[in-house]
Structures are given as C-alpha cells and as structure tokens.
Amino acid sequence: MKLETKKRLEDFIERAEHIRTFSYFEGKEKIVGFEIKEVNGKQQIDFYQPSDEQRDAILLHLRIFLQDKDNISFRKLAELCDDSEISEKWKTEFEFERRILNIRLDQVAAESKTDKITHRDILNMFLFGKIAHNKPNDEANKLYQKWVTSEFAYNDMHNTFHKIIIWLLRAILNISSASRDELRKQGIK
Numbered sequence: 001m002k003l004e005t006k007k008r009l010e011d012f013i014e015r016a017e018h019i020r021t022f023s024y025f026e027g028k029e030k031i032v033g034f035e036i037k038e039v040n041g042k043q044q045i046d047f048y049q050p051s052d053e054q055r056d057a058i059l060l061h062l063r064i065f066l067q068d069k070d071n072i073s074f075r076k077l078a079e080l081c082d083d084s085e086i087s088e089k090w091k092t093e094f095e096f097e098r099r100i101l102n103i104r105l106d107q108v109a110a111e112s113k114t115d116k117i118t119h120r121d122i123l124n125m126f127l128f129g130k131i132a133h134n135k136p137n138d139e140a141n142k143l144y145q146k147w148v149t150s151e152f153a154y155n156d157m158h159n160t161f162h163k164i165i166i167w168l169l170r171a172i173l174n175i176s177s178a179s180r181d182e183l184r185k186q187g188i189k
Helices: 003-022 023-030 052-066 072-082 089-106 119-131 140-149 152-185
Strands: 033-039 040-047 108-111 116-118
Touching: 003 052, 003 072, 003 152, 023 052, 040 052, 040 152, 052 119, 089 108, 089 119, 089 152, 108 119, 108 152, 116 119, 119 140, 119 152, 140 152
Parallel strands: none
Antiparallel strands: 033 040, 108 116
C-alpha cells in the first residue's frame, strides 16, 4: 500500500474515532426525533435532539469530510478507488456508503405548493447558511430564510438536519471500520 494511501486511511480512522467519543451519541436510540402529546385537549409536538453545543462540536469535524480541502473528504477519499493496492472489499464498502448517503441527501425532505427542498439543501442551509457562515447573499442563507419562517419550521428543519448528521456519522463510522479492516489485511494495524 502506498504511504499516502496508508496515511489517508489512518487519518480518516483517527478523526472518526475522535468523533465517536463525543457526547452527541448520549441519546443512543433516541438522539433525534419528536413526540406528539395531548396537552389540555390539544396536540403538542415536542422535538428532541442534541444540544447546540453537541451539534457544533460534531459539525467542526463533519466539515472535513464534506469539503474538499482535506484528503479525507468523501470526494477525495473516492480517489483511492483507483488505487490497485486497495482491496475490492474496501472499494465496494466505501462506494456503497457514499452512494447510500448521496441517495438520501438527494431525496426530497419537504415540499411547499411551489417548491421542494432536499436533505442536501437542508444540510447546506444549516451548515453553510446559518451555523458555519452567515452571508446574507449566500444561496444557502437565502434558502434558510425562505424555509425557516416560524418556530415550528425551525424545529422541524433542525430535527431533519440532525437526522442528516446521523446519516453522515453512520457513513463515516462504517468507512472507518472498513478502513481499519483494510489496514489490518495489509498488515499495518
């Protein structure tokens, strides 16, 4: 295995293992969602999700996997699929995780009478339009302003954003596991 490939897989694993220790996962089976209850004869929706502090700690690291500035981003890691020294098993597992993630991200998450928004749009509007950046003329910020028009809309979209974070984390942790297996198979770890 090329030294550069080994380094990229090790870096990916190291970052994924660091993320695994975060308190974001404390809710285990009930990390994000909502409950509908009856209160005084009316239905009430209670959303639950990790705190903003827990979310922000995760997002700092998720950006590395999403933006192409680092060699461990999903897109840059896909380059390893052309490496003849990487097993077909790793390539298949990586491509499967990436394909499933992209299918989910491109699915419609919400619709209005005149428009649709995908999970990828929600990811971008929260991460790049609200949390990590806040440029009024940025497309992600415009999308945020268009769709988040009430407290309920915010809570609903923010819950969906957390669901997307979980999808990303699932892919990262599964790719990390496949990468650890690949390094062991190559006699490295």
